Every structure is written in C-alpha cells, then in structure tokens.
Amino acid sequence: MPFIDWVNKNQAKEIPLEVPYHLLQREKTYGDTQAASENFIIQGDNLLALKSLIPFYAGQVKCIFIDPPYNTKSAFEHYDDNLEHSQWLSMMYPRLVLLRELLAEDGSIWVTIDDNEAHYLKVLMDEVFGRKNFVATFAWEKDKGRRNDTDISSAHDHVILFARQRDVWSKTRNLLDRTPEQNARYKNPDKDPRGPWLQGDNGTAKSGSAAQRYPITLPSGRVVTPPSGNYWRFSQENLKQALAESRVYFGKDGDRLPIIKRYLTDVQDGVVPRTWWPAEDAGSNQSAKRDHLRKLLPEIEPFSTPKPEELIHLIFRIATKPGDLILDSFLGSGTAAAVAHKTGRRYIGIEMGEHARTHCVPRLEKVIEGESGGISHAANWSGGGGFSLFTLGEAAFDEQGQLTSSVRFATLAAYIWHLEIGTPGQQDFNSPFMGEHKGTSYFLLYNGILGDRRPASGNVLTSAVVAMLRELQPNPGPMVVYGENTRLGSARMNAEDITFKQIPYDVKMR
Structure with a gap:
C-alpha cells in the first residue's frame, strides 16, 4: 500500500503517545440533568480532549463526523486555516490516530474536505484506518450557484467515509427510506x-x-x-x-x-445510499447560513461555510441509530451536536475557541427550548434533553510523570483499567475492586477509598487490607493491586498471588 510522506512525519507519529493526559472539568449543566450526563461539549484543544476521553470511551463511539480546517490558504475568523501543507498533515495525523482508538468496531468516520487536501487526506486515512476499511467518497453539492470570477466554479465538497472494520460496519449500516x-x-x-x-x-x-x-x-x-x-x-x-x-x-x-x-x-425496505448528495437532499452552505444560523442566532455572525443540518442528518441516518454515541472533534458552530440532540443520539463535541460558548452553547440551549429550524420538522423535534459544558483541567501527570493531587479516584480507576485491559470499563468505579478480566482481579487503593486516610493505612497494602479486598472479590485467582506502598513481603505476595504496583511510579502515561 502506498504511503504519504511529509516533513516532520516521524514527529507527528509520536504525538499520540506523547500527548499528556488532562482532566476534564464540568463547568455547567444545561437542561435535563440525566440527559446532560450523556451529552458533552468540551471547550479546549481537541488533541488534548481526545486523549482525555480515551480511558472512558475507547471503542465506544459509533459515528465520528469531523469538518476540519480545509487548509485553503484563506483567513477564517474562527480558525487559522492558512497552514502550510506539511503542517496540516502533521495536525491531522495524531488526531486521526486518537479518533480511531475511540471508534467502535462497527463504527465509522466521516470527514468533509475540499480539493485542496482531499486526495492527501484519503491516503493519510488509508494509512491510519487501513485501505481495506475505505468505504466511499461522497460528493456533496455545497453550492447551487455559479461563480464567474474563477476558472472553475466549485459546486461540491467531498465526504470521505472509512469504517473501523468495514466487514463489521457493513452489517450494521442503515438503508435510507424510500421516497x-x-x-x-x-x-x-x-x-x-x-x-x-x-x-x-x-x-x-x-x-x-x-x-x-x-x-x-x-x-x-x-x-x-x-x-x-x-x-x-x-x-x-x-x-x-x-x-x-x-x-x-x-x-x-x-x-x-x-x-x-x-x-x-x-425490494428492500430502504435504498442503498448513493455517492451523489444534491443540495435538495443534504442542504448547502447557503441554506445553512440563511435558514439555520441566522434564524437560530441572529445576534451572532455565522460561520462563512457552515454545514447544514440536513447533511449531518443524512450521515447519522446511514451510520447510527437512536442512543448511539456521536463524536465531533471540530464542532464549529455546533451543528453535529444539534442534529444528534434532535435525533436522540448521545454526543460529544469538542471546540477549542471561545465560540464553544458564544456559538455552540447558545445554539444547543435553543435546541432544548424546541427551536424549529434545520431538521426539527423532519425529526419531529419539540424540545427537551440536556448537555454539559466541560473544560480541560490540569494535566494528570506533572513534568516528572507523577500524579497531580487533583486526580480523583474514579478518574484514576478508569485510566488504570484502560491501561491494564485496553478497553474502557462499563462499571462504576466507586470501590477498590475495579473489576475482573480473564481471571485476574484489579484493585486500586487511592484517595482514602477504604475510609482510612492515614498515610500508613488506607492507601497501603497490609494484611488487613488484603482480607478486606478478598471480601470485596472472593475470587481465589491472581490480584493486581495499585497503591501507595505495601507492607507485605515478597513471599506473602507470591503466596497470595498478588502483583503490587506503586502509585505514581507504575501508573504510566499511555
């Protein structure tokens, strides 16, 4: 398989491993509290945010939609879209690697792009996702008009589709309703x-x-x-x-x-999607700017080329079902989150700029109120639901690789579980017993989880603590215990089949 090469590619390939793990901080909840626990808007650098999501959501995201900067050599108000070609590739590569780790086995990723980088992006995604997992490139009619001030009037953008595992995804993808x-x-x-x-x-x-x-x-x-x-x-x-x-x-x-x-x-109950998406079916930049954002947020200047809700709705209809988890790490004005909200999908949106608060939050507040724009009529939307706004907190590890004091038990437990097992845990991390995997039980002694905060007891492995852990999980199999220290000798740990790992030294950054 051919590969694309560029200046600093080797450094770009190292970035996913070197990105520090940051904590997420909930700033505010909007609407229904229960619904808000499943729908997130994260304000912050999307590379850091993606890394922070991996311990909790690796392999859980059904559909990723991203609309990254197009590298058009033109200045956008909200983005620096004037990146040199190799810088653009170096920006995209580590993000695609982390997105792949978050994608479910039957999941898919959809990327909108124009001719400036489309063909390079296809080869880049071949490398990250595997060429056998390429599904299609769609032509979306973004502009119904015709410009006479250029050599060729560009009427469409590309939507590149890759599956995490195409043979698995093809069994779960949806047909479109017959018209x-x-x-x-x-x-x-x-x-x-x-x-x-x-x-x-x-x-x-x-x-x-x-x-x-x-x-x-x-x-x-x-x-x-x-x-x-x-x-x-x-x-x-x-x-x-x-x-x-x-x-x-x-x-x-x-x-x-x-x-x-x-x-x-x-004939089948539905029809197989085609790779040509006319504006009549998927909306256009003009319709999004005119009919959606100006009606929804008339006091805010809309983005110059917003994506219409119809386009993203079409993608979600093919790739997801209600209840599935959606991720957009270039959230922009919040369109993907708005469509997910109206159609009963869970969602995580990441936006680095201040317009996470000036565009995304107000737009989703209006969705909760029951606004009638975009796909509201098609989705029978009348309001409700909720979401939470998060920001990126401090790094979980300091420059010496040690845990910072702000790391809480549930966060560290989720991180360690993913570190040990490779997948997020579905359990609530509220006990020293984190879970069992392939006959081995995993425990975490941290933040006084046993109710004894004395340095020499609550977070230290002693004979009394071992007895308590056995009560939590009577499985006679091997144990892995993370804690600040141990009072047990090697002979006792061998007899108990215990592997002890010391915090913070054995908690490695991934």
Missing part, C-alpha cells in the same frame, strides 16, 4: 396481480458468454437471437425460471424483447 418518487418508478402496464414492477434484466449487452447467445421464441411467434457480438443479459436458466413464475414481459403485443420483472413488493 414516493422512487416508488412511483414502478408501473403495472399489464395489470400484474402482484402489483407494480420495474424492468430488471432485459435486452442485450456487448459482453457475455457463449451460453448467453440462444434463440428466444416470443409470444407473437417471432424468434429472436442477439445480433452478432451481443449477448442476452440473462442466462437461459434464469429466463426459464422467470417464465415459469410469469415474471417476463414481452410488451402489449407480445412481440418485444423480454423484460424480467422486479416487483415493488420484493
């Missing part, structure tokens, strides 16, 4: 009792096998054979079966070449 226009293509000129039909295999083709050159006797008595160099589009066996099932149409006079029928009642 009345699509159903109207099916006719019933011969009053077939099975209802409307559409022509399937019919006529001749320029390629085929010798077995597909055979004579057919029409109901009129005329015998027809494909012209020289042509072949029937159907085999003799398939035609014979279709005739036996009365699924062949020869025209009203019985003298036309045969058509094998496909009935409306036999």
Whole structure:
C-alpha cells in the first residue's frame, strides 16, 4: 500500500503517545440533568480532549463526523486555516490516530474536505484506518450557484467515509427510506396481480458468454437471437425460471424483447445510499447560513461555510441509530451536536475557541427550548434533553510523570483499567475492586477509598487490607493491586498471588 510522506512525519507519529493526559472539568449543566450526563461539549484543544476521553470511551463511539480546517490558504475568523501543507498533515495525523482508538468496531468516520487536501487526506486515512476499511467518497453539492470570477466554479465538497472494520460496519449500516418518487418508478402496464414492477434484466449487452447467445421464441411467434457480438443479459436458466413464475414481459403485443420483472413488493425496505448528495437532499452552505444560523442566532455572525443540518442528518441516518454515541472533534458552530440532540443520539463535541460558548452553547440551549429550524420538522423535534459544558483541567501527570493531587479516584480507576485491559470499563468505579478480566482481579487503593486516610493505612497494602479486598472479590485467582506502598513481603505476595504496583511510579502515561 502506498504511503504519504511529509516533513516532520516521524514527529507527528509520536504525538499520540506523547500527548499528556488532562482532566476534564464540568463547568455547567444545561437542561435535563440525566440527559446532560450523556451529552458533552468540551471547550479546549481537541488533541488534548481526545486523549482525555480515551480511558472512558475507547471503542465506544459509533459515528465520528469531523469538518476540519480545509487548509485553503484563506483567513477564517474562527480558525487559522492558512497552514502550510506539511503542517496540516502533521495536525491531522495524531488526531486521526486518537479518533480511531475511540471508534467502535462497527463504527465509522466521516470527514468533509475540499480539493485542496482531499486526495492527501484519503491516503493519510488509508494509512491510519487501513485501505481495506475505505468505504466511499461522497460528493456533496455545497453550492447551487455559479461563480464567474474563477476558472472553475466549485459546486461540491467531498465526504470521505472509512469504517473501523468495514466487514463489521457493513452489517450494521442503515438503508435510507424510500421516497414516493422512487416508488412511483414502478408501473403495472399489464395489470400484474402482484402489483407494480420495474424492468430488471432485459435486452442485450456487448459482453457475455457463449451460453448467453440462444434463440428466444416470443409470444407473437417471432424468434429472436442477439445480433452478432451481443449477448442476452440473462442466462437461459434464469429466463426459464422467470417464465415459469410469469415474471417476463414481452410488451402489449407480445412481440418485444423480454423484460424480467422486479416487483415493488420484493425490494428492500430502504435504498442503498448513493455517492451523489444534491443540495435538495443534504442542504448547502447557503441554506445553512440563511435558514439555520441566522434564524437560530441572529445576534451572532455565522460561520462563512457552515454545514447544514440536513447533511449531518443524512450521515447519522446511514451510520447510527437512536442512543448511539456521536463524536465531533471540530464542532464549529455546533451543528453535529444539534442534529444528534434532535435525533436522540448521545454526543460529544469538542471546540477549542471561545465560540464553544458564544456559538455552540447558545445554539444547543435553543435546541432544548424546541427551536424549529434545520431538521426539527423532519425529526419531529419539540424540545427537551440536556448537555454539559466541560473544560480541560490540569494535566494528570506533572513534568516528572507523577500524579497531580487533583486526580480523583474514579478518574484514576478508569485510566488504570484502560491501561491494564485496553478497553474502557462499563462499571462504576466507586470501590477498590475495579473489576475482573480473564481471571485476574484489579484493585486500586487511592484517595482514602477504604475510609482510612492515614498515610500508613488506607492507601497501603497490609494484611488487613488484603482480607478486606478478598471480601470485596472472593475470587481465589491472581490480584493486581495499585497503591501507595505495601507492607507485605515478597513471599506473602507470591503466596497470595498478588502483583503490587506503586502509585505514581507504575501508573504510566499511555
């Protein structure tokens, strides 16, 4: 498989491992408290935020949608979109690596981009996600108009789709609902009792096998054979079966070449998505700017090229179901979060600038109030729900690699569990017993979790603590215990099959 190379690529590949793990701080809750516990807006650098999410959400995100800076060499008010090419690639690479780690096995990632970096991004994603997991590149009609002040008027952007595991994703992706226009293509000129039909295999083709050159006797008595160099589009066996099932149409006079029928009642409940998304189906930059943001937030200047809710709704309809977790790490004006909120998906949005507060939060507040813009009518949205605003706190590890005092038990437990097991825990981390994996039990003694905050007791492994841990988890199998220190000798730990790991020295940054 070919790879893309650029200046400082090696350094970019090291960044995911070197990014410090930061704590997330809840600043405020909006709307329903229960719903707000599942929907997050994070204000802060998305690289740091993505790293902070991994202990809790690795392998849990069903759909990632991102609209990164396009590197168009033009100045945007809210983004520095004038990055040199290699810098842009170095910016994207570590973020894609972390996004891949967050993606579920049956998940997918959708990236909007224009021609400036689209082809480089495709090769970059081949490297990160694996070329076999590429699904499609969609052409989205972003602009219905025509510009005459340029050589070529750009009418579309690209949406690049990769799956985490394509063979798994293809079994869970959704079909799109059939439209009345699509159903109207099916006719019933011969009053077939099975209802409307559409022509399937019919006529001749320029390629085929010798077995597909055979004579057919029409109901009129005329015998027809494909012209020289042509072949029937159907085999003799398939035609014979279709005739036996009365699924062949020869025209009203019985003298036309045969058509094998496909009935409306036999088609799938939905239709397979196409790679062409016209503005009528997916909205445009102009419709988003005119109909959505100016109506929703008239006091705020909208982004110059906002993505319409219809576009993201189309993606979510294909890739997710209600209740699934959505992630957008370039949240912009909050469109992906708004669509997820209206359609019953859980969401995490990350935005680094102050407009996380000036754009995203006000927009989602209006969604909670039941605003009628965007896809509200299509989604039958009338309001409700909630979300929380988080910011990035201090790093969990100081420059010497030691834990900072602000790290709480549940946060450290989730981090250690992911460090040991490689996947986030689904359990509540509110006990020294973190969980069992492949016969080994994992424990954490930290922040006085045992109710004894004396330095020589609560966070120290002693015989009394071992007995208490055995009560929490009577499994006689091996134990891994994290704590500040141990009073047990090596012989006792060997006899108890205990592996002790000292905090902070054995808590490594990943």
